Amino acid sequence: MSTAPRARNRRGEGGLLRAEILAAATGLLDASGDPRAVTLRAVARAVGIAAPSIYPHFLDQSAIVLAVVRQAYAELADLIGSAMDRAGEDPRHRLHALCAAYLDFAHRHPERYRLLFGGVRIPGPGSGITPEDLLDLGAGALRLVVEGMTACVTAGCCTSTDPAADAIALWLGLHGLAHQRAIVTSFPWPADITRRLAVPLSHLVA
Template sequence: MADDASAPPVRVRNRRGQGDRLRQEIVTAATGLLDETGDESAITLRSVARRVGIAAPSIYRHFPDQPAVVLAVVRSAFAELDERLRAAVDAAGRTPRERLLALCQAYLEFGRTRPGRYRTMFGGLWVPDLAAGSVTEEDMATLGRQSMRRLAEALEACVGAGCSTSADVSADAVALWLGLHGLAHQRAVSPSFPWPPDIAERVVTALAHLTDA
């Protein structure tokens, strides 16, 4: 009989004690579905199980429901974003201004190269009733916290170096993130708009209160 191209892959069972491996395979499969479709609704327990090569009920050993799977995908995406930000700062020039600009460019580049992940990270369309599902308010509150802290630290360094006149680093860091987020989103939905080549630096300079010093 000919091979059925639509059949799920046959998965080799993990050895005893390798449950974490299956959990990661589930997250990887869900992330792949999101990258391919750009739509978090494509992440269902059945579609993920089929890609991994397991029965859908096997997922319940690691995740209580579908939103918990998407939460794991989103957490992984935020970890990737933070790693990109860290690497950009480490590779940037010596001045705090250069490091802040590099961090902001890395943020925008993440949004450009990971559109499905980025939209899901900040869209919130996948989040169910927080009072009834497995995803909690604390889960949502912690998302992106490290990246925001990194942005605030970069801005604070600019203030310390005298190249930013920000009088409230915490508030201005949030304003700067909102500006970056808005630009990342609009670039994605309006790619044909004639964006000024220096629009990112203009946004950062204004919202971070950067000076020529």
């Protein structure tokens, strides 16, 4: 990462600096796998600014980490949505596509994925993160799972009587599989394990 001083943004370009700070924080997380590496000093060094220049954009380190989490959830939702669009009109294909996309994100971005469900949800003493900040984390991605499940019910290929609750169960199942794949890398996972997990949890029928 660059440590050279950066050129000052022109008036009205403060949003660009915020984006650079966020990109630097994400890069530090990806490189280290540890959110503690995302310090104000390290981020400032990566961007080429003085640490106090961060404060107009982020109150403290926890606010930067929370922004990284929000962006990662948005990336996950975009990946799921794009996969569903590419899958066509069949709701079963779309549901399987979203499951595959979820697991693909966890595999390709392990550090970010761990952060989504890690300590940011249990703020430490002095953290600037409030319970209200955590309420909507992941809501966009989960909404797509609910919509996918509901579409299957409407099409008659899913017997769920509570798509919202079953979408949460499917999400938890996918999270469990993603976690186990990450820590038990040598296990001979069945090639169709995603389908074996998704079909019963989503109550899909032939």
